[in-house]
Amino acid sequence: MHGLVNRAIQCFLRDTYGDAVWQTVAAAADAPREGFEAMLRYPPATTEALLDAAAAALDRSRDSILEDLGTYLVSHPNNAALRRLLRFGGVSFADFLHSLEDLPGRARLAVPDLNVPVFELEDRGDTLHLTCRGGSPGAGLVLLGLLRALADDYGALALIDHAGDDEGGDIITIRLLDQSHGEARRFALAPTA
Amino acid sequence: MDGPGDVFPLLIGQSALDRLMPMHVRLAPNGVIAAAGPTVRKVAGPIVGRPFFEVFQIRRPAGIGDMRALCATSGERIRLALAAPPCTALRGFAVPVGADGGAIVKLSFGIGLADAVRDHGLTDSDFAPTDLAVEMLYLIEAKGLVADELTRLTERLQGARDAAERQAMTDTLTGLFNRRALEASLDRLIAARRPFALMHIDLDRFKEVNDTLGHAAGDHVLTEAARIMLAGTRGGDTVARIGGDEFVILLPGLTDAGAVERIAERIIARLELPITFGEHTCRISASAGIVMSTAYADPEADRLLSDADRALYASKHGGRGRATLG
Secondary structure: OOOOOOOOHHHHHHHHHHHHHHHHHHHOOOOOOOOOOOOEEOHHHHHHHHHHHHHHOOOHHHHHHHHHHHHHHOOHHHHHHHHHHHHHHOOOOHHHHHHHHHHHHHHHHHHOOOOOEEEEEEEEOOOEEEEEEEEOOOHHHHHHHHHHHHHHOOOEEEEEEEEEEOEEEEEEEEEEEEOOOOOOOOOOOOOOO | OOOOOOOOOOOOHHHHHHHHOOOOOEOOOOEEEEOOOOOHHHOOOOOOOOOOOOEEEEOOOOOOHHHHHHOOOOOOEEEEEEOOOOOOOEEEEEEEOOOOOOOEEEEHHHHHHHHHHHHHHHHHOOOOOOOOHHHHHHHHHHHHHHHHHHHHHHHHHHHHHHHHHHHHEEEOOOOEEOHHHHHHHHHHHHHHHEEEEEEEEEEEEEEHHHHHHHHHHHHHHHHHEEEEHOOOOOOEEEEEEOOOEEEEEEOOOOOHHHHHHHHHHHHHHHHOOOOOOOOOOEEEEEEEHHHHHHHHOOEEEEHHHHHHHHHHHHHHOOOOOEEEOO
């Protein structure tokens, strides 16, 4: 498993629930004492153990933790850099959604060996059906949280739901109700120094 | 001109041209800018009506200063820059248009894209939808983040390696170097052909301290002995504990055996002073064997160490508490 994934889980737990919770989870999952390195590889079992330990420590389902992880990746100030990279995907939320099929390619441009799911986007009138295949287990739930947070970021009002699994792929439905419902968070092509 | 475009002549309005090529300038036959795409206007200001060769400086190819020379480049890449600050670098190519000597110059930012976007506050809508500019900005930013992360990882690994190396070279009880570090220093001195002195010191009556007062007292005495040896030598000397109560000191640059003997005697005298451990007083002494690298035509580490060892035993047999030159 790519260290970025484990590192994301580590930062999510620490930033959201505090260092004590992270230390408990790390000890239960037998994680490296000094934490995960984003640019190293770890066995897939480590990520599984991490998620199980987090679910036990927080007394929450793994699914809800994964979804919150997705939200955290976009909305927490510590992840401003990742949010910026995502916002390069489109000028509006609708534009972003239509560029979702490019997302794996974009991710690989940055980190060539990251295991990113394959996305298929199907326009069904007022609803977009996003099928998410491959990638790490639970990737669809992370995507769910990430899309909800991004809709906020763009100032769009959208109903985004996990509509279940289809032949091993997660299906996410998106109904875009209002493109400019709230104020979008600022994004400029040039990073602010 | 030939080509399919001329088989079906096309009349295209300026607004369509602006959308197709937000970064173009149309030049009249006299070199005056007749029109400019919206992104060029955003970057260069109100330039319509001004001479092209005043607004832009052509840097390569050299010697292009009029319309005839520009049209003769016939689609070759030209490198140019805004004449006014921030002198944004551009690349482009010119295509002659019409029969009367006008031209269209298509421009792009090339590798300076990120600076231009920052300097001119450009947004997604300043680029044609087919332009890969935004992808390039994304890539610059993403690769920058990954490179930063890798740099930090390398620094952490380097720090960990340094710490591990230090640990592998250190005697944990006294903080002195260990045998491995001594051998490395000795090899370095020999390889560099630097003269040095080697002093082998063995504590006397240390075993009695251990046997009567216990290991804690023994450890305390060893730590004190290490401190005395460090205090009695220079910063660049190597003081190593190579066994229970055995020490080796390397003194680079010393060629005067008499001076080295005096150093040894001073250390031994200090070691003979009483060492307090709780309510007990420990008394030890030390014997030393000294060899000078300059006494050897071709100094070898093993030979120096065994000769110093032999000199040390001469000190022991001679009544302890003394130094012998090997």
